[in-house]
Amino acid sequence: MPYDKKALQILLDAYWSPRGWKRDEAVGRADFEHARQAGFMFDSVTVTHDDIVAQLVSVRARMNLEKVADAFLASLSTRRLELRSALGSFSCAAQFPLHGLLEQTARRVPSGRLHCRICGRYGYANPEQEDLNMLSFERWKWGGIRHVDPLYCWFDLTQFEKADLVEPTEQDCSILAEIIDIASGLTPDARPNELEKRIGKVIKSNRAERCVLIQILGYCGVLKPAGRSGFLQAFTPDALRDRPADHTNDWAYPVIWWRGADGIDIGVLSHLFPKVAAMV
Known part of the structure; x- marks a missing residue:
């Protein structure tokens, strides 16, 4: 595009x-x-929960993980945040189950909508109008913030198919290697906030962008909290995405549980970013 x-x-x-x-x-x-x-703004779409799920599963099948990982890497020096987003969306979509919004797998909330315990979306049985422009704004402004929402994943990956991709450079590899070194060297009780502050020294960014970057590294499993999995390796249903009692902690699952003692998962890093893994 x-x-x-x-x-x-x-x-x-x-x-x-x-x-x-x-x-x-x-x-x-x-x-x-x-x-x-x-291609930056869009007419609204009218879809059901089940339409969104089906479309996401369809676009997932057309994705190439190597291209998605390379786009994430290339975004680090170029600040192409719309390319960075795709790794988060693909990770959340990789093991996403084909399912329907059914009474037995959802709970009805006071508004009358059904809350899907599998993917977390709220909806009615009938089609609803969805605004894609806010999603597009978030994608370009911060690299996305709703990667666990199947509507955003579908939209994001569909846009990624049309994107002009760039190849990652040695500088990109070095930036991610520095981020990995920082994550590996924090104190055992360090939390994502500490990692966010530290990586500001190695990547041109603002705090919101760094938070999204860290959350994507959690979605794909590079930052893997003990006892939990990234979405790229295994899908965790919405009903099982537990959170700490600390309500001031607004990080996304699973990185909300990450601590310095967890470090990085070298196996996932090697799979997604082999050149970077060879540098750390």
Whole structure:
């Protein structure tokens, strides 16, 4: 997909200002059409839970893990956050089960929606309108923040299929190797917040981007908490994604449980990033 700076700015300006989130995200018709034609903004889609699941399983089958891992690596020096996102989505989709939104596998919440205990989505049996523009904004702004949401995974991987990919460089490998060295050298009780602060010295980024990067390393299993698995290796149903009692901890599962003593999983690192594994 050609990189249209004006279209990207229209998308970003719809949701974000120098003061943070915008309350009014209205976009003029001409601007919306420009961004839509460029592939940055989208018409809403009307889908059911089961449609989303089926589409995700379909796009997953077309993915190449090596290309996804290389895109993540190449994003480290280029700051191509939209490419970085795909490893998180593919990891969460890799073992994702084909399933339906059924009364016996879901719970009904006060709004009347069903909460799927498998994937965590809320929905009705009938199709609902879904806004893809917020997902697109999050993908370009931070590298995605909803990788465990099958709607985001489907959208993200579909966009990745259209992306102009770049090859990772030695600099990219060195950046990830430094991140791995930092993660491996923290004190046993260190938490993800400490890792986020430390890696700010080795990668051009802001805190939100670093948090997403760390969470993706958890989704793929490079950062593997003791007794838990990354989604790339095994799918953990929403009902089993336990969280610490500390409600101030807003990290995603499973990296929310990661501690310095866990270090990194060299087997997963070698599988996804063999050049980096040879450097650490």
